[in-house]
Amino acid sequence: MSRTMKNVLNQSKRPLLGATALALALGASASWAQPAEVSIGVVPAVQTAMPSILAAFLLEHPEYADDEEYEFVFTYDPSGVLRNAITDALNVDPNSSPYDLFLAADVNDPQALYDDFGPDEDGPVREPEDYSEGTLMLWSNGDSSSIDANLDPVDFREDFTTTAICDVAMGPYGVAATQALDNVYAIDYTQPPYDSQVIQYPNINAVNAAIVAGGGEAGGTQSGFVPTSLHCTAGQVTPPPGATYRLFEPGVDYAPTIHGAVVIERSGGETDAAQALLDFMRSEDGQDIFDEFCLSFN
Numbered sequence: 001m002s003r004t005m006k007n008v009l010n011q012s013k014r015p016l017l018g019a020t021a022l023a024l025a026l027g028a029s030a031s032w033a034q035p036a037e038v039s040i041g042v043v044p045a046v047q048t049a050m051p052s053i054l055a056a057f058l059l060e061h062p063e064y065a066d067d068e069e070y071e072f073v074f075t076y077d078p079s080g081v082l083r084n085a086i087t088d089a090l091n092v093d094p095n096s097s098p099y100d101l102f103l104a105a106d107v108n109d110p111q112a113l114y115d116d117f118g119p120d121e122d123g124p125v126r127e128p129e130d131y132s133e134g135t136l137m138l139w140s141n142g143d144s145s146s147i148d149a150n151l152d153p154v155d156f157r158e159d160f161t162t163t164a165i166c167d168v169a170m171g172p173y174g175v176a177a178t179q180a181l182d183n184v185y186a187i188d189y190t191q192p193p194y195d196s197q198v199i200q201y202p203n204i205n206a207v208n209a210a211i212v213a214g215g216g217e218a219g220g221t222q223s224g225f226v227p228t229s230l231h232c233t234a235g236q237v238t239p240p241p242g243a244t245y246r247l248f249e250p251g252v253d254y255a256p257t258i259h260g261a262v263v264i265e266r267s268g269g270e271t272d273a274a275q276a277l278l279d280f281m282r283s284e285d286g287q288d289i290f291d292e293f294c295l296s297f298n
Contacts, residue, residue, distance in 0.1 A: 035071040038064075038270040038277070041082040041099040042074050044205050045134050045173060045227045046259065049293040050074060056289055057280045064273050072277075075099070078203045080170030083109040086264065090117050094124055095267035100274035103131065105227075106172035107260035114262060124265035131281045132259045132295045135250060136176050137231070138163070140223040141214050142242035153185045156223075160197065162215055164207045164224030165189070167200045172257055174200065177225035179254035204230065212240070227257070232294035259295075 042050060054072055058065040064072075075082070075098075082102055089096045094117065104110050110128035117123030165181075166174035181187040181198065189198040201207045204226050213220030228247070231239045239245050250256040261281075263274045280286045290296040 035067060035069050036270050036273075038070060038072045038101070038273045039099045040072065040074050040101045040103065040274070040277070041086070042076050042103045043079050043082070043105040043171075043259070044076050044203055045105045045229055045257075046103060046132060046290075046293075046295060047076050047205075048229055048232070049132075049290055049295055052289050052292070053281060053286060054277075056285060057277055060280060060285070061276055064276065070270070070273060072273075078166065078170040079104045079106060079109045079172055080167075083113065086113060087116070090123065090125075093267075094122075095265075097124060097264040097266040097269070099264060100266065100269045100271060101261060101263055101278060103259065103261045104172075105134065105257065105259055107258050108172070110260040110262040113264075126263045126265070126275075128260045128262050129278060129282060130258050130297075131261045131278060132287075132290045133250075133297045134173070134227040134229055134257045134259060134295055136173065136180060136225060136248045136254055136257065137228045137237065137239075137245050138177075138180070138223055138225050138248070139211060139231070139239050139243050139245035141211055141240060142244055157185050157187060160222055162197055162199055162221040162223075164199050164201055164210045164221040166204050166207055166225075167202055170202065171204060173204055173225065173227055176254040176257055180225065180248050183253050184248065228294040232292075235291050235294060237294065258297075 064070045082099070082104070086097055086099060086102060089098055102110060102113070107128065107130065113125045114128050117125040118127070165177035168174040168178060178189050181189055187194050189195060199210070199221055201210060207224045208226050208230050210219060210221045211224040215222030228237050231237055237245065237247065248254055261278055263271060263278060265271050281290070287296045
């Protein structure tokens with residue numbers, strides 16, 4: 001407890017000093033004022049880029065750089081998890097979104113929110129905007145249980161024991177993985193024996209951890225599908241030493257993974273700051289940063 005607040009409490013029983021005590025109390029409360037929170041729900045696919053994006057944004061927008069006035073809070077979860085949290089909140093109260101900005105891993109989730117809670121429905125969700133694009137890779141960590149070094153379609157289909165993908169109900173990269181399995185490897189993940197070999201994890205970070213563990217470890221897998229942004233340095237795919245990997249062609253092997261976003265107006269929210277951040281991400285400077293993380297538009 002501060003000395004000021006102690007003094008207020010000690011004097012609170014003295015009627016003649018009531019006004020003084022009140023002034024001191026108000027002053028103490030003002031000194032404890034919290035910064036305005038800009039709440040952002042973000043998919044793990046762009047997590048690696050966000051510290052660099054935010055740092056560059058604050059340099060370009062110093063009006064938001066004072067951490068005593070603004071605090072940017074990021075929550076990282078799959079698109080489906082974030083979408084469900086927003087939907088559940090808005091169904092209860094249209095002003096109660098948990099986020100000012102939703103950065104998804106596809107265009108479908110932002111569009112669905114806009115259709116259900118946009119201006120046409122007198123809702124708080126602004127029109128969706130695309131902000132980046134990801135690409136898909138299959139990789140194995142190169143341990144003794146590794147699959148063929150070239151991840152050849154025929155060899156892979158015949159020899160693999162387990163491969164990891166993101167939960168198709170929650171993460172668009174899980175859907176992209178199933179498309180690549182079908183189009184490149186002629187594997188239907190819903191049919192035996194593949195239904196027991198293709199293992200779904202709750203998010204791409206969990207997929208990546210399972211690949212790192214390897215097929216010989218409990219909870220690990222022989223290979224798995226993740227966005228290249230998880231293994232990207234200076235715009236180049238850089239998996240761990242000894243790893244093998246294969247890249248896939250968007251629009252041929254799988255539907256392009258365009259990342260969409262929506263700004264959501266909410267009670268006590270920071271809509272202007274959220275919109276400014278999204279505008280920066282879509283700008284040339286923002287795309288240059290995303291390019292360093294294999295996330296710029298192809």
